[in-house]
Amino acid sequence: MAVTEEGVTTHPLTLTQELILMLLNEETGYFHQVPGWDLNCAVIGAVIAELSLRSRIDTDEESLFLVDEAETGNPVLDPVLKEIAAEPVQRNTQYWIERLAPRAESIIDMVLDRLVDLKVLEHHEGGFYTLARTAWQTEVFDSSSEGTAIQFVKTRINNAIFNNEIPDPRDIIIICLINTCDVFRFMFQLDDEAEARIEFICKMDLIGRSIAAAVEHNLAGPLLRRSALAKKIPAVSLSKLLLNPYIRVGNIPALFADLTQEYGPVFEIRPPFAKPMIFLAGPRTNRWVHRHGRMYLRAKDYFADFEKVYGASGVLPSLDGGDHFRLRKAMGPAYSRGRLGGQVDQVYHHARKYMANWTVGDSFSATHLCRRMINAQISPLHLSVDSQDIIDDLVVYKERALNTHILKALPKFMLKTPGMKHRAKVIDTLLERVQGVHTPAQRSGCPRDLADDWLSLHASDPQLMPESNLRFALSVALVASVYLGDAFSFALYAMASQPALYSKIQSEADALFDNGDPEGEDFTPAAIDVTHRFLIECLRMYPIVPMSLRTVMNSCVVEGYELPVGSQIYIAQTAAHYMDDVFPDPLTFDIDRYLPSRNEHHSPGYAPYGLGTHTCLGSRWMDLQLAVNVLMVAHYFTLKVSPANYKLRFSPLPSMKPSKKLKFHIAEQRRELRA
Numbered sequence: 189m190a191v192t193e194e195g196v197t198t199h200p201l202t203l204t205q206e207l208i209l210m211l212l213n214e215e216t217g218y219f220h221q222v223p224g225w226d227l228n229c230a231v232i233g234a235v236i237a238e239l240s241l242r243s244r245i246d247t248d249e250e251s252l253f254l255v256d257e258a259e260t261g262n263p264v265l266d267p268v269l270k271e272i273a274a275e276p277v278q279r280n281t282q283y284w285i286e287r288l289a290p291r292a293e294s295i296i297d298m299v300l301d302r303l304v305d306l307k308v309l310e311h312h313e314g315g316f317y318t319l320a321r322t323a324w325q326t327e328v329f330d331s332s333s334e335g336t337a338i339q340f341v342k343t344r345i346n347n348a349i350f351n352n353e354i355p356d357p358r359d360i361i362i363i364c365l366i367n368t369c370d371v372f373r374f375m376f377q378l379d380d381e382a383e384a385r386i387e388f389i390c391k392m393d394l395i396g397r398s399i400a401a402a403v404e405h406n407l408a409g410p411l412l413r414r415s416a417l418a419k420k421i422p423a424v425s426l427s428k429l430l431l432n433p434y435i436r437v438g439n440i441p442a443l444f445a446d447l448t449q450e451y452g453p454v455f456e457i458r459p460p461f462a463k464p465m466i467f468l469a470g471p472r473t474n475r476w477v478h479r480h481g482r483m484y485l486r487a488k489d490y491f492a493d494f495e496k497v498y499g500a501s502g503v504l505p506s507l508d509g510g511d512h513f514r515l516r517k518a519m520g521p522a523y524s525r526g527r528l529g530g531q532v533d534q535v536y537h538h539a540r541k542y543m544a545n546w547t548v549g550d551s552f553s554a555t556h557l558c559r560r561m562i563n564a565q566i567s568p569l570h571l572s573v574d575s576q577d578i579i580d581d582l583v584v585y586k587e588r589a590l591n592t593h594i595l596k597a598l599p600k601f602m603l604k605t606p607g608m609k610h611r612a613k614v615i616d617t618l619l620e621r622v623q624g625v626h627t628p629a630q631r632s633g634c635p636r637d638l639a640d641d642w643l644s645l646h647a648s649d650p651q652l653m654p655e656s657n658l659r660f661a662l663s664v665a666l667v668a669s670v671y672l673g674d675a676f677s678f679a680l681y682a683m684a685s686q687p688a689l690y691s692k693i694q695s696e697a698d699a700l701f702d703n704g705d706p707e708g709e710d711f712t713p714a715a716i717d718v719t720h721r722f723l724i725e726c727l728r729m730y731p732i733v734p735m736s737l738r739t740v741m742n743s744c745v746v747e748g749y750e751l752p753v754g755s756q757i758y759i760a761q762t763a764a765h766y767m768d769d770v771f772p773d774p775l776t777f778d779i780d781r782y783l784p785s786r787n788e789h790h791s792p793g794y795a796p797y798g799l800g801t802h803t804c805l806g807s808r809w810m811d812l813q814l815a816v817n818v819l820m821v822a823h824y825f826t827l828k829v830s831p832a833n834y835k836l837r838f839s840p841l842p843s844m845k846p847s848k849k850l851k852f853h854i855a856e857q858r859r860e861l862r863a
């Protein structure tokens with residue numbers, strides 16, 4: 189703590205920041221909390237307490253008074269202070285906590301952003317946070333305060349509870365708030381003496397006590413009121429569903445956008461002879477899933493049958509909580525843009541080799557061409573083997589397994605037909621190839637690949653990555669070729685069907701490739717401005733994974749509808765891609781939506797890579813690889829859509845791809861392909 193020239197006591201971290209740091213659970217990368225309003229109320233409590241410590245307000249058990257409305261200069265505190273100052277009637281703390289609780293989420297966002305800016309926290313995609321590795325210091329403290337920020341806060345709290353040190357007023361408030369949230373037991377091993385000491389500390393300070401009492405009062409309310417207030421989930425009329433024009437063209441996101449328009453953000457489809465399906469759709473439910481899904485929804489159940497097909501259990505997409513976070517952290521580098529950027533010459537090499545077979549006048553099936561061109565790159569990059577001869581069988585088997593064991597669109601025995609049994613064997617062929625080239629001697633001096641990372645994780649942590657999961661992890665690695673390949677088909681379709689955009693992309697490609705091959709870092713936003721915005725728009729209009737499945741593990745209320753425990757939820761995260769209020773004129777392909785003045789993708793409604801903790805780990809890898817491939821095709825060739833009058837239709841199961849009829853005609857070769 190320090191005293192400024194004006195004699196004001198300042199503190200390097202606010203109470204809200206310290207509370208957030210204390211609540212961070214390093215094992216799960218998120219916060220200790222019990223479902224409900226707890227975190228929100230506690231955060232508002234911390235804001236009110238900070239205003240009180242800064243002598244802007246005062247509180248007692250009956251009222252909250254304004255003392256001084258002068259701004260503090262803190263962007264979290266000042267809007268709250270302004271609102272309190274503007275209130276004509278004097279209210280109590282409980283009233284303010286309840287009134288301000290809906291703001292807590294944006295306050296938490298600001299606090300987290302600030303902690304990331306201060307390099308106290310690191311943010312990881314999927315909404316995970318960890319402590320930054322760098323020691324945290326501030327000139328406000330003497331050298332004894334070195335260490336991470338959380339150690340600094342925790343040490344003070346620890347000393348107050350276990351070493352009987354006299355806590356300062358801030359520590360008392362933090363202890364009161366954490367105690368109210370009932371999460372001390374997750375942080376420290378508490379015995380009777382420590383619990384008694386916590387109770388004692390909580391009584392020491394009037395502000396802390398009144399705020400904790402108000403928070404506590406608010407915590408009980410919403411949970412108890414929940415069921416009584418929940419609305420009945422509307423059921424979609426089956427005839428309306430079947431008559432929807434988007435069903436005919438297979439446009440699942442647009443279909444869900446229409447249903448949301450008519451039935452609201454939560455609706456149910458009741459197929460005959462099957463369990464009702466509850467859907468969440470639209471930007472607000474997306475935001476809820478992204479921020480709160482981890483507390484209520486589980487990925488394990490929907491994936492269990494599917495992973496069993498590969499003899500696996502507890503693989504990346506099916507894990508939840510701390511283990512999931514640990515696995516993502518361990519595998520993050522293998523899927524990173526940096527890993528691909530360092531080997532982008534491999535992408536050029538394999539892409540050119542593949543395109544060397546294209547002759548002007550030829551026509552190729554879009555999905556086949558694109559999946560194979562991407563697999564020609566992904567297979568050596570991820571697994572250091574060639575799999576072009578078996579990729580079709582691997583994909584057919586995996587798509588059948590998805591349809592039988594996840595989407596349940598086909599009966600399970602359809603995975604046991606003689607043809608499928610034969611295809612299942614190619615998984616062993618692939619694994620033999622991978623094992624054959626991953627001996628230590630053979631890998632020496634090679635750039636690391638995904639298989640290296642899986643195998644070394646297995647060796648170092650066989651519980652998190654057991655041998656029984658390797659078959660899944662290594663063979664499903666090539667699924668990236670399908671998703672990325674299909675995204676590539678859509679992108680080539682969008683380019684070939686819009687000549688003005690094609691020529692702009694060609695200009696960017698020529699500028700990058702005309703003077704020799706660019707490095708990975710040359711694909712900057714400025715260098716590929718049009719291509720980049722073009723690809724964002726492709727993923728909006730043609731998302732490959734239109735929805736995700738989860739099971740409700742804690743009942744909850746979303747947009748006023750109760751999701752009962754145990755129910756299966758279909759999160760139609762891409763429905764908002766076709767909603768007029770999120771993307772005006774959504775059926776029009778318009779890359780200017782992503783100009784800084786519009787930034788329409790900066791909304792929870794844009795979700796081609798999923799939401800929340802399972803957000804696609806390969807999204808940055810994918811952005812780069814897709815851009816490089818589109819630019820290379822544009823640089824070397826002019827493609828045309830074939831047949832010329834082709835109208836885009838989707839084949840939506842198990843993931844979205846253009847219909848089989850789409851072909852690309854090689855109309856012109858613009859440059860020689862170097863070997």
Ligand code: HEM
Pocket residue numbers: 504505506516523668669671672675731732733736737796797798799801802803804805806807809810
């Ligand atoms: C257009 C291409 C792609 C799309 C649209 C896409 C989309 C998605 C989506 C929606 C999820 C979340 C699924 C869920 O919530 O249940 C996901 C997960 C994942 N994706 Fe992608 N993906 C693409 C390409 C890739 C590529 C190229 C890689 C690898 C380089 C990759 C690696 C992963 C991984 C590892 C996960 C699992 C993450 C987890 O469960 O924590 N994806 N992807």
